[in-house]
Amino acid sequence: MTTPSAIQWFKTREGIYYMLLALLLVVILPLTLDPFRLSMTGKYLTYAFVAIGLVMCWGKAGILSLGQGIFFGLGGYCMAMFLKLEASTPEATAIQSTPGIPDFMDWNQLTELPWFWQPFHSFPFTLLAIIGVPVLLALIIGFTMFTRRVGGVYFSIMTQAVAAILTILIIGQQGYTGGVNGITDLRTLMGWDIRTDEAKMTLYFICVALLFGCLFIARMVQNRKLGRILMAMNAQETRVRFSGYDVAAFKIFVFCLAAAFAGIGGAMFTLIVGFMSPSFVGIVASIEMVIFCALGGRLSILGAVYGALLVNAAKSGLSESFPELWPFAMGALFIGVVMAFPNGLAGLYQSYIQPLEDRLFKGKQAEISSQSSAPISQPSKAEESDGYDSSMDNYSAEKS
Amino acid sequence: MFDGYTTSELMSIFAMQGFAGLSLFSVFVLMALGLAIIFGQMGVINMAHGEFMILGAYTTYLTSGFFQAYMPSLFGGYFFIAMIMAFLICAAFGAFIEWAMIRRLYRRPLDTLLATWGLSLILQQAYRSIFGPREVGVELPEWMMGAIQVTDMVELPINGLFVMIIALLIALGLYLLMYRSGWGKKVRAVVQNRPMAEAVGINSGAVDRMTFALGCGIAGIAGSAFTMIGSTGPSSGQAYIVDTFLVVVFGGAQSLIGTIVSAFAISQAQSTMEFFLSGSMAKVLTLLVVVGILMLRPEGLMALKIRR
Numbered sequence: 208m209t210t211p212s213a214i215q216w217f218k219t220r221e222g223i224y225y226m227l228l229a230l231l232l233v234v235i236l237p238l239t240l241d242p243f244r245l246s247m248t249g250k251y252l253t254y255a256f257v258a259i260g261l262v263m264c265w266g267k268a269g270i271l272s273l274g275q276g277i278f279f280g281l282g283g284y285c286m287a288m289f290l291k292l293e294a295s296t297p298e299a300t301a302i303q304s305t306p307g308i309p310d311f312m313d314w315n316q317l318t319e320l321p322w323f324w325q326p327f328h329s330f331p332f333t334l335l336a337i338i339g340v341p342v343l344l345a346l347i348i349g350f351t352m353f354t355r356r357v358g359g360v361y362f363s364i365m366t367q368a369v370a371a372i373l374t375i376l377i378i379g380q381q382g383y384t385g386g387v388n389g390i391t392d393l394r395t396l397m398g399w400d401i402r403t404d405e406a407k408m409t410l411y412f413i414c415v416a417l418l419f420g421c422l423f424i425a426r427m428v429q430n431r432k433l434g435r436i437l438m439a440m441n442a443q444e445t446r447v448r449f450s451g452y453d454v455a456a457f458k459i460f461v462f463c464l465a466a467a468f469a470g471i472g473g474a475m476f477t478l479i480v481g482f483m484s485p486s487f488v489g490i491v492a493s494i495e496m497v498i499f500c501a502l503g504g505r506l507s508i509l510g511a512v513y514g515a516l517l518v519n520a521a522k523s524g525l526s527e528s529f530p531e532l533w534p535f536a537m538g539a540l541f542i543g544v545v546m547a548f549p550n551g552l553a554g555l556y557q558s559y560i561q562p563l564e565d566r567l568f569k570g571k572q573a574e575i576s577s578q579s580s581a582p583i584s585q586p587s588k589a590e591e592s593d594g595y596d597s598s599m600d601n602y603s604a605e606k607s
Numbered sequence: 608m609f610d611g612y613t614t615s616e617l618m619s620i621f622a623m624q625g626f627a628g629l630s631l632f633s634v635f636v637l638m639a640l641g642l643a644i645i646f647g648q649m650g651v652i653n654m655a656h657g658e659f660m661i662l663g664a665y666t667t668y669l670t671s672g673f674f675q676a677y678m679p680s681l682f683g684g685y686f687f688i689a690m691i692m693a694f695l696i697c698a699a700f701g702a703f704i705e706w707a708m709i710r711r712l713y714r715r716p717l718d719t720l721l722a723t724w725g726l727s728l729i730l731q732q733a734y735r736s737i738f739g740p741r742e743v744g745v746e747l748p749e750w751m752m753g754a755i756q757v758t759d760m761v762e763l764p765i766n767g768l769f770v771m772i773i774a775l776l777i778a779l780g781l782y783l784l785m786y787r788s789g790w791g792k793k794v795r796a797v798v799q800n801r802p803m804a805e806a807v808g809i810n811s812g813a814v815d816r817m818t819f820a821l822g823c824g825i826a827g828i829a830g831s832a833f834t835m836i837g838s839t840g841p842s843s844g845q846a847y848i849v850d851t852f853l854v855v856v857f858g859g860a861q862s863l864i865g866t867i868v869s870a871f872a873i874s875q876a877q878s879t880m881e882f883f884l885s886g887s888m889a890k891v892l893t894l895l896v897v898v899g900i901l902m903l904r905p906e907g908l909m910a911l912k913i914r915r
Binding site: 265269271348351352355356357359360361363364365367368369371372375376378379490491494497498501531534535537538539540541542543544545546549 | 652708711712715717718719720721722725726729730732733736852853856886890895897898901902903905
């Protein structure tokens with residue numbers, strides 16, 4: 208990153224936006240928040256991984272997955288299984304009738320570790336599984352759906368059904384998954400106690416680092432030809448197909464990418480919060496993740512991070528003091544975002560604050576920003592209505 | 608899984624579970640018909656459909672309370688009044704929602720989904736604030752209690768039978784309305800070709816509003832019927848919404864017959880398996896099979912044969 212072009216990039220408007228986010232997450236929040244609140248912020252950031260994936264998948268490519276909780280949960284459960292096995296040494300579980308297996312298995316009269324738990328003794332395998340398992344499932348869902356040209360609301364309903372199935376399965380198979388309580392009482396990661404304040408601090412910074420990794424991958428995809436094909440597919444799928452592109456392959460790719468991000472987020476969630484339960488997998492959790500992305504701006508990967516932070520901060524703030532008000536606020540948020548500002552905070556920023564900025568920094572800044580690629584590519588009004596129009600066309604074609 | 612049962616026992620089990628499945632089938636049909644109209648005819652996903660159903664259930668609950676307090680002599684017939692009330696209230700509310708929200712979002716089906724989800728959150732919390740978080744039930748009139756004894760192992764509860772009859776009557780009425788009436792013809796014309804329908808003088812906006820209101824009204828009747836076989840809580844609607852969507856999609860979105868067939872298949876499969884497996888596994892298996900079939904055959908069981 209020491210090439211002149213990289214330094215130049217930090218002076219562009221996009222570079223400044225990324226630096227501001229880094230400043231907020233790395234300097235301002237750790238200095239101003241106590242360890243408990245910082246750990247909460249870390250938890251919110253794990254949702255930002257999902258939101259970034261949704262921006263790529265829904266905002267750019269027009270595939271609304273209502274099952275991101277599946278991938279978040281799978282990533283989280285993979286991590287939780289590893290941690291649980293580490294916490295269930297024969298010495299620590301000596302009072303059980305079968306020492307050496309997780310406590311909930313013992314309560315459910317299991318006498319040996321099920322086969323699919325065995326590989327999670329190994330940390331490298333766990334790391335692989337955190338990304339691999341969600342991506343594999345996304346690949347299967349994506350391959351069967353997209354090659355048959357299923358899209359639009361059908362895809363949303365199907366992903367939602369898969370989320371429902373997975374939740375019922377996890378809750379029903381108590382002996383294998385910990386049931387409705389999930390996998391709790393996680394203590395150490397490779398002998399490192401994850402419950403101390405220092406550990407929480409470290410985990411927060413790991414989370415921020417991984418988040419920036421995902422942001423850069425998403426940015427890379429968005430700024431290449433790949434990203435432009437995704438946007439084109441959203442607007443005019445048939446035209447892209449007739450231009451010779453394999454639309455299904457691009458959709459599968461972006462869906463798997465979103466799943467991988469969500470898996471990483473889920474694993475970090477388990478580490479930071481210290482447990483994993485089916486309530487983060489289900490329909491309600493999955494659809495809530497969409498609002499993080501929608502509030503931030505469905506086309507803006509940076510907006511998604513702010514959206515996740517804001518919604519979750521508001522959620523814990525409101526539900527601490529007025530628990531009965533939160534669902535109203537959430538409902539109003541869903542309706543408001545869709546009806547009043549479909550491009551979210553990023554869209555508002557672009558239409559109201561950015562012109563101000565332009566006027567303030569006219570001259571030098573204008574020259575720089577002209578050579579940078581726009582951080583948030585927002586279609587003009589005409590293009591936008593065109594996009595919706597054609598997606599409706601595609602949809603009605605698929606329906607019949 | 609059939610070990611240890613004699614043939615006659617198995618037969619009675621299938622009959623009993625089959626009948627239990629039939630009451631699930633009735634609820635599915637009632638809910639799915641409303642959804643199938645809105646989704647199949649208008650392409651709109653109404654995530655708040657379950658909450659419309661619960662609105663109907665609470666209307667029934669209030670009506671039954673009213674009759675108990677003021678007209679105990681007529682209590683036996685309150686259910687019919689309640690059903691009409693539920694239909695009217697839900698339809699009116701549906702028409703209002705269509706006017707305020709849905710009609711602005713017809714070009715963005717995915718956004719409709721999110722907006723109606725927001726509506727469902729608001730409605731759920733409103734129910735919770737008004738009626739309390741606990742589930743409420745209605746008192747059944749005398750004639751609806753009890754069961755008909757068919758053989759010494761098989762008995763059919765009357766309220767279940769009653770709900771089933773309502774479901775079939777509504778389905779029949781809907782069929783007549785959609786395929787044998789002038790209004791149904793207009794609806795189908797708008798679905799098939801909106802600009803052309805407008806060109807021949809159909810007010811497509813009014814048709815949309817009526818269709819949406821009708822779908823919501825049927826959800827209200829579903830809720831009303833639901834109170835006959837179970838109790839109602841603020842979030843009971845959400846428990847059914849995914850199943851119902853699967854029923855509609857599985858049946859083929861634009862086919863009413865398909866909806867009924869798929870409701871029958873799904874409810875029977877689930878209820879029969881429930882006897883042999885745990886309830887959650889029965890549901891998982893049923894949903895998995897449905898999702899699997901839909902992955903291989905996305906157009907559903909009964910698809911309209913139209914050239915793409």
